[in-house]
Amino acid sequence: NATTVSPAHSASTASTLITNIAALVTNDPSLGDGTPLGLIQDAAVVIEGDRIAWTGDQSKAPATDNRVDAGGRAVLPGFVDSHSHLVFAGDRTQEFNARMSGRPYSAGGIRTTVAATRAATDEELEANVVRYLAEALRQGTTTFETKSGYGLTTHDESRALRVAARHTDEVTYLGAHIVAPEFAEDPAAYVALVTGEMLDACAPHARWIDVFCEKGAFDGDQARAILAAGKARGLYPRIHANQLSYGPGVRLAVELDAASADHCTHLTQEDVDALANSRTVATLLPGAEFSTRAEWPDARRLLDAGVTVALSTDCNPGSSFTSSVPFCIALAVRDMGMTPDEAVWSATAGGAAALRRTDIGRLTPGAYADLTLLDAPSHVHLAYRPGVPLVTGVWRRGERVL
Ligand code: NIG
Numbered sequence: 001n002a003t004t005v006s007p008a009h010s011a012s013t014a015s016t017l018i019t020n021i022a023a024l025v026t027n028d029p030s031l032g033d034g035t036p037l038g039l040i041q042d043a044a045v046v047i048e049g050d051r052i053a054w055t056g057d058q059s060k061a062p063a064t065d066n067r068v069d070a071g072g073r074a075v076l077p078g079f080v081d082s083h084s085h086l087v088f089a090g091d092r093t094q095e096f097n098a099r100m101s102g103r104p105y106s107a108g109g110i111r112t113t114v115a116a117t118r119a120a121t122d123e124e125l126e127a128n129v130v131r132y133l134a135e136a137l138r139q140g141t142t143t144f145e146t147k148s149g150y151g152l153t154t155h156d157e158s159r160a161l162r163v164a165a166r167h168t169d170e171v172t173y174l175g176a177h178i179v180a181p182e183f184a185e186d187p188a189a190y191v192a193l194v195t196g197e198m199l200d201a202c203a204p205h206a207r208w209i210d211v212f213c214e215k216g217a218f219d220g221d222q223a224r225a226i227l228a229a230g231k232a233r234g235l236y237p238r239i240h241a242n243q244l245s246y247g248p249g250v251r252l253a254v255e256l257d258a259a260s261a262d263h264c265t266h267l268t269q270e271d272v273d274a275l276a277n278s279r280t281v282a283t284l285l286p287g288a289e290f291s292t293r294a295e296w297p298d299a300r301r302l303l304d305a306g307v308t309v310a311l312s313t314d315c316n317p318g319s320s321f322t323s324s325v326p327f328c329i330a331l332a333v334r335d336m337g338m339t340p341d342e343a344v345w346s347a348t349a350g351g352a353a354a355l356r357r358t359d360i361g362r363l364t365p366g367a368y369a370d371l372t373l374l375d376a377p378s379h380v381h382l383a384y385r386p387g388v389p390l391v392t393g394v395w396r397r398g399e400r401v402l
């Protein structure tokens with residue numbers, strides 16, 4: 001269908017054909033094999049400007065200005081990492097070491113990173129974000145969400161969001177990560193700050209509001225008040241829910257129509273049913289269970305109940321210091337009951353759903369041209385060849401960046 005590619009073009013709208021793709025994941029079930037992945041064999045993609053212009057059988061590909069030979073490899077949408085905490089300073093190597101000698105993980109470790117983050121300059125925070133973003137890009141991530149939450153003062157939370165906003169549109173205000181150490185004796189005053197002056201300073205720089213609903217952080221009533229205040233300021237809710245223990249987080253997420261309930265490690269049947277009857281995505285973060293030696297979230301149970309599942313890194317220096325979506329895919333397949341197809345869908349289309357986006361996470365005409373080329377004949381190799389750097393090409397907004 002050559003009419004989808006305009007013949008006249010400037011540099012920015014030049015069309016590029018990527019052809020000789022052994023397996024193309026489109027995430028459009030109306031294409032290819034008819035599964036949710038919409039897998040097309042011997043496929044081609046046409047990029048025009050920053051968008052996908054055409055996807056299909058390579059024998060039917062339209063004429064283009066440029067041509068890239070994928071060499072019989074696999075192409076899939078760039079990963080959508082819908083949960084990370086990249087604005088921080090310092091690391092927690094000792095805490096990790098202690099955990100691997102048997103100490104349990106607790107929310108209290110967040111304080112170590114709060115102290116280091118407050119002491120860092122803007123330039124140091126920015127350099128960290130740039131570094132971990134570059135790391136993620138080399139592993140195929142083309143969209144990422146990131147949060148504040150290691151500042152916990154009006155000044156430090158708003159500067160974290162300003163730093164984040166220079167690198168992504170998916171910025172989340174997490175002033176309610178834990179109660180700031182200064183307020184340990186008066187959590188209600190901290191909630192008042194997070195929903196008052198701090199929210200006023202942060203709302204202009206964020207799209208989302210998040211709260212860590214957990215023992216040692218915020219209870220259900222506090223979380224509801226914080227998310228409701230954010231909603232009233234035009235922020236959309238997402239929640240750290242049911243990570244370390246059973247609790248009200250998931251049901252609160254559904255009650256507030258949050259885009260996503262993140263972690264979902266400890267779920268009752270009532271929680272699973274609530275998710276299944278909602279449009280709230282369950283975002284699973286296996287890097288956290290890996291790095292805290294905790295029990296795995298049960299992806300199979302959620303999928304069998306009809307819940308939409310996303311898979312993300314949770315990249316942060318405490319509970320999950322990985323920027324690698326392929327690593328998370330391998331864990332989800334090996335230990336959480338997902339098939340390779342489901343894990344790849346969750347790390348692309350699932351992440352997009354968790355951010356309520358339809359312009360990313362799929363390779364269909366009109367979507368952003370965010371693509372990952374693997375040095376492998378199939379997306380299944382992401383789980384089949386764990387720990388191997390398979391990402392060999394990345395296009396972001398139509399531009400080849402790797
Ligand atoms: O998503 N759960 C709360 N927040 C992070 C951990 C933060 C930290 O330990 O520094 C998480 O796992």
Ligand code: FE
Binds near residue numbers: 316
């Ligand atoms: Fe997190």
